Amino acid sequence: MNLADADAAGTDPANTDLEDAGPEDAGLADYRRRARSWLAANAPEAGAGGGPGADGVAAAKTFMAGLHDAGYSGISWPAEWGGQGLSQAEERVFAEEARDFALPTYLFSIGLGMCGPTLLDLGTPEQKARHIRPLLRGEEIWCQLFSEPGAGSDVAALQTRATETEDGWVVSGQKVWTSVAQHASHGLLLTRTDVDVPKHRGLTMFIVDMRAPGVTVRPLRDMTGRAHFNEIFFDDVRIPAENLVGQVNDGWSCAVTTLLHERLSISGGVGMSGQKDNPAAFEALRRTADTGDPLVRDQLVELYIRSRALALFNQRLAQETKAGVFPGARGSAAKLLLAELSMFQADLATSLAGPEAVAYEDDGRLAGSIALAPALSLGGGTNEIMRNIIGDRVLNLPPEPRVDKNVPFKDLKTGTQQ
Numbered sequence: 001m002n003l004a005d006a007d008a009a010g011t012d013p014a015n016t017d018l019e020d021a022g023p024e025d026a027g028l029a030d031y032r033r034r035a036r037s038w039l040a041a042n043a044p045e046a047g048a049g050g051g052p053g054a055d056g057v058a059a060a061k062t063f064m065a066g067l068h069d070a071g072y073s074g075i076s077w078p079a080e081w082g083g084q085g086l087s088q089a090e091e092r093v094f095a096e097e098a099r100d101f102a103l104p105t106y107l108f109s110i111g112l113g114m115c116g117p118t119l120l121d122l123g124t125p126e127q128k129a130r131h132i133r134p135l136l137r138g139e140e141i142w143c144q145l146f147s148e149p150g151a152g153s154d155v156a157a158l159q160t161r162a163t164e165t166e167d168g169w170v171v172s173g174q175k176v177w178t179s180v181a182q183h184a185s186h187g188l189l190l191t192r193t194d195v196d197v198p199k200h201r202g203l204t205m206f207i208v209d210m211r212a213p214g215v216t217v218r219p220l221r222d223m224t225g226r227a228h229f230n231e232i233f234f235d236d237v238r239i240p241a242e243n244l245v246g247q248v249n250d251g252w253s254c255a256v257t258t259l260l261h262e263r264l265s266i267s268g269g270v271g272m273s274g275q276k277d278n279p280a281a282f283e284a285l286r287r288t289a290d291t292g293d294p295l296v297r298d299q300l301v302e303l304y305i306r307s308r309a310l311a312l313f314n315q316r317l318a319q320e321t322k323a324g325v326f327p328g329a330r331g332s333a334a335k336l337l338l339a340e341l342s343m344f345q346a347d348l349a350t351s352l353a354g355p356e357a358v359a360y361e362d363d364g365r366l367a368g369s370i371a372l373a374p375a376l377s378l379g380g381g382t383n384e385i386m387r388n389i390i391g392d393r394v395l396n397l398p399p400e401p402r403v404d405k406n407v408p409f410k411d412l413k414t415g416t417q418q
Helices: 002-009 025-042 054-069 086-097 106-122 125-136 253-267 279-288 295-323 330-358 365-377 383-394
Strands: 140-145 161-164 169-176 188-190 205-209 217-218 229-240
Touching: 025 054, 025 086, 054 106, 054 365, 086 295, 106 125, 106 140, 125 229, 161 188, 169 188, 169 205, 169 295, 188 253, 205 253, 205 330, 253 330, 295 330, 330 383
Parallel strands: 140 188
Antiparallel strands: 161 169, 169 229, 188 205, 217 229
């Protein structure tokens, strides 16, 4: 059962027996020691720098290959496809130990958190054999191609068209806000294949070669000064038939699976140890934590409580997933909590750092970190969208009215459609 099927089934997590969070057993304690030892010998310490620049991509790939060969990439992924075949417990232990280090894994986060899990759920055996191990070893960098200029939060309103040919498909259109696309070798592409049915029923997902003829990637700079995102143009790009993911015109259920993985991966691992989720912001907090101001102490306690509460919520979701109960729309709650935590932390760092919060004269890490904080309230679905999902599918509140639910896509006046 994939995430979308489990969510639609309405499985009740309250009826699932979760593993006890008792004392760590000897096997896990030994695993922790070995992981810590490997990290100390091979990974840069926290504060050693951010994600890799243009000259660091090769080094990041080398690190990922070593991480996999040491047994720490794809820890809970199936061994038959290149994972380690262990449990979420080992995954969590490694994440806790890794908090002290600056792992150069940002370029692979979309593949590891979203695309790879989607292929494990929905991919053919040939697709898994072709892509999962290279993804885990850093040989392939993946991106997610959903958002469009005229269809941001309303993903199902996308207009990128895929037309079937004798030997595959031809795709034309535009995507935007795509992370790491400038480095990506592959992507999960959501397209429209039928305009005669309502918008959610005429979508199809493909694996696309980002270096294929007709693919153009243009970086977009955000207010941090860095190009985290990109816009991508597809001009008659040919996609082989074997790159179809799921079924033709069933791309919405595939997209839901990817989005559920996305929201869990974005929020996952926060606060699982005492280490820094945002090194630059936490450094500002550390420097001012001993002022003796009771208001500051209260704010720091609030920050810790929020971080720890989210960590425990994520741990519960991971345990439920292991037990066969998938989190469904509650992943949106985790993502919303993280976005609000990020803004609270940035606000606190700003108030404590004072003018330094906007200073880029030195390394600019604090200012850049604060400027980046609002991104979590937008990327992966806005806070407003998350609240709608939680209200509709977790709290069972009446859904918002939808006048386009049963209207063929070709009859809609939406976005930039001509």
